[in-house]
Amino acid sequence: MRAANARLRHGRGDEPRPAAEPGATPRGELVRIDEAVVHDLTHELGNYFHKLYYYAESVTSLEGDGADASAAEKLGETVQRMQGFLNLALEYFQPARLNAVAMSAADVGRALESLLRGENPEATIEVSCAPAVADAAVLIDPTRLSSGLRIVARQLGGSGGAGTTLQADLQRRSTGGRGVLEIAIEARGARLDETCRPSHRVVEWAVAGRMLELHGGELITNETRPGQAGCTLTLPLSS
Secondary structure, rough: OOOHHOOOOOOOOOOOOOOOOOEEEOOOEOOOOHHHHHHHHHHHHHHHHHHHHHHHHHOOOOOOOOOOOOOHHHHHHHHHHHHHHHHHHOOOOOOOOOOOOEHHHHHHHHHHHHHHHHHHOOOEEEEEEOOOOOOOEEEHHHHHHHHHHHHHHHHOOOOOOOOOOEEEEEEEEOOOOOOEEEEEEEEEOOOOOOOOOOOHHHHHHHHHHHHHHHHHOEEEEEEEEOOOEEEEEEEOOOO
């Protein structure tokens, strides 16, 4: 197809932009890039474009009664998935700037519960926040943190069937001489989404981890046992 070899062009009014230094944003802020994640990202994008070109060829060559009538629908689904993946992938390369606000651990717990329910409406959701940490404050960027927690909710929930239970426990911990809000999330009875390839999952977890790293926290995952998975998130306490 001609589209496969089409070249990107500048608009008439566009001026050539100077090349940015590797690993730097326009304002000079460094962004940590994991080469393994970039490899998986590139591989996944290649898979999507391969499907796009295949289904596009099928749609344009539809003739007679033997044509694949579902090709157009598959093409639309593939484009939609690719758009979602690209939006997700671009989060990984966002500059490390936060619009931080103070939020209590109890409020973080309520926000997490809402996200877990939103991504897994048929699952049983249980979120508990220890009284000793409920009033402690964390400085977060609501948009960035929500993006990370939404990915966690989707990854652990899998297909999100009625037999799935997602349980989260918020505690105060001390690590490296500082207090942190630790959020342990466990999923039981969840089945992996078969439409989500392993490389896609790698990129999603990487983006979620980056959202925690931007806040000075950490994300540790555990998906070793079938039907049971979990992760631990930490956020530094400001009080």
